[in-house]
Amino acid sequence: MQGDVQARRARWAVAAMFMANGFVMGAWAPQIPLLLPRHGIGESTLGLLILVLGFGAVSAMLFSGRLIARLGGRAVLTIFSLATIPVLPLVVFAPNLWLLTPILVAFGAVVGCMDVAMNAQAVEVERRLHRAIMSSSHGFWSLGGFIGGSAGGFLIAHLGAGQQSLVAAAFAAVLVFGAMPFLLPTTAVAAAAEAPVRHHLLPRDLGLWLLGFMAFFSMVPEGAVLDWAAIYLQKELGSDVFRSGLAFAFFAGAMAVMRFAGDHARNRFGAVRTLRVSGLVGAAGLMGGALAPADWFAIVSFALAGLGVANMVPIMFSAAGNRPGVPSAVGISTVTMVGYSGILVAPASIGYAAEHFGYRPTYATLSLLLVTVALLAAKAADADGLRREEGPVPLPV
Structure with a gap:
């Protein structure tokens, strides 16, 4: 019974993590057009910057599974959810393109690793509860994205871009810190035991x-x-x-x-x-x-x-x-x-x-x-x- 209670609490912790991830991405959306006048760039350069963020995310996803097997799912989700909190202010306050570009790579990487880790945690919760929770977890991501995007535009209009990014970081921090204590404790030993003896960077299945x-x-x-x-x-x-x-x-x-x-x-x-x-x-x-x-x-x-x-x-x-x-x-x-x-x-x-x-x-x-x-x-x-x-x-x- 205690395990069931732990799994039910973890189910809502996972929902909060999905919502935090979606909220940060939603809050990022109204900031994108503001990069044009801030850095004096055109649409083609902006498109490359967005591509850089996506490249960081997809590249990090390649390694995140091995990282979870080494450190444990809960640890990886905790690390990268904490790292996600400051990324939007770092993007907004970047003084030039030379700093903005690696920050966007890091933005994509931490959000991408958090994405994999929270999905892995959702699978663990499904196993413990013996029922599906993955779709509704992604529903919380969509809800977070909607709130982040709609509230983000309002805050930018009334407070400015910098203040909006700080408010978004604070809200994401509330969700992350509230969820962290209730995540399922997936240890590195358990993750390694599930893995085959020989590791390949790309699975051969x-x-x-x-x-x-x-x-x-x-x-x-x-x-x-x-x-x-x-x-x-x-x-x-x-x-x-x-x-x-x-x-x-x-x-x-x-x-x-x-x-x-x-x-x-x-x-x-x-x-x-x-x-x-x-x-x-x-x-x-x-x-x-x-x-x-x-x-x-x-x-x-x-x-x-x-x-x-x-x-x-x-x-x-x-x-x-x-x-x-x-x-x-x-x-x-x-x-x-x-x-x-x-x-x-x-x-x-x-x-x-x-x-x-x-x-x-x-x-x-x-x-x-x-x-x-x-x-x-x-x-x-x-x-x-x-x-x-x-x-x-x-x-x-």
């Missing part, structure tokens, strides 16, 4: 890499809606600025709502069926956006796509964390690294495709990526592996 590319296929459409939906609605459907902005707003809102419902669906129907239906719903939404006769139809379609995409990546993270013969942290770091590469690839590649072939064919093609994930849904069966061994799973209270 082809099924794990397939999960990674399924996550990649799921994240590219997310980046396509984030970066290009507003421009698509303005250029091809005649939307004004307000209505075009609703495309991603409804997509993100639908994702957040569905993520909080996703654990119930997984616990009731299983990961494979949930992933299959999610992929088909997401594909239908993107195809509807591609064929939309008017902007309102596209907005509704992108909201439908958000409902479908919401739980796909969390399911694959759970599957990676329960992959037989692969340490949880290594599996999650590999799938996270490959999956998040989709967010980096999406902006440039989709912009090129849209420029040469048009937005409608581009979104229609992206819907096929989600159909592919739906067809491969059985490859994520390890997300339910623990429950198959230990019997039926009670529905969450």
Whole structure:
């Protein structure tokens, strides 16, 4: 019974960590345009700086699994969640590009390592509770991102960029310090015992890499809606600025709502069926956006796509964390690294495709990526592996 109490407390500690990570990224978003006048740079240089941050995150994800195996999941999550607190003020107060560039690499690295560690902690909690919590954990990330982005813009307008970054750091610190005492104590010894005797920087499990590319296929459409939906609605459907902005707003809102419902669906129907239906719903939404006769139809379609995409990546993270013969942290770091590469690839590649072939064919093609994930849904069966061994799973209270 005491273990159950510890796991339930850890479940909310994990939620707080996800929310803190999402909040910092949300608070960073309204700061991005301010880098242009502050450092006297153009959009192309800004794009390279954003790419540098993403490169830092994806590169760190490659090593984070081994770091967790060496130090233990709780220690790594504690270290990098603490390191995440000051990164936004460091970016905002950087006096020049020579300092800003390595700070952005460090920003991406600490946020990326925290991302892997908190997902690994979520898998541990799932094992202890014998039920899914991954989707709702990502829902707390979305909620944190929404609060950080919306409150961040308000604070910048009324207090200034520097003060906003300090307030964001203080709020993240409250969440992190409040969660740290309740994390599950995953020791380095336990993590090492789970690992194979011989270590490779890149795991040689082809099924794990397939999960990674399924996550990649799921994240590219997310980046396509984030970066290009507003421009698509303005250029091809005649939307004004307000209505075009609703495309991603409804997509993100639908994702957040569905993520909080996703654990119930997984616990009731299983990961494979949930992933299959999610992929088909997401594909239908993107195809509807591609064929939309008017902007309102596209907005509704992108909201439908958000409902479908919401739980796909969390399911694959759970599957990676329960992959037989692969340490949880290594599996999650590999799938996270490959999956998040989709967010980096999406902006440039989709912009090129849209420029040469048009937005409608581009979104229609992206819907096929989600159909592919739906067809491969059985490859994520390890997300339910623990429950198959230990019997039926009670529905969450």
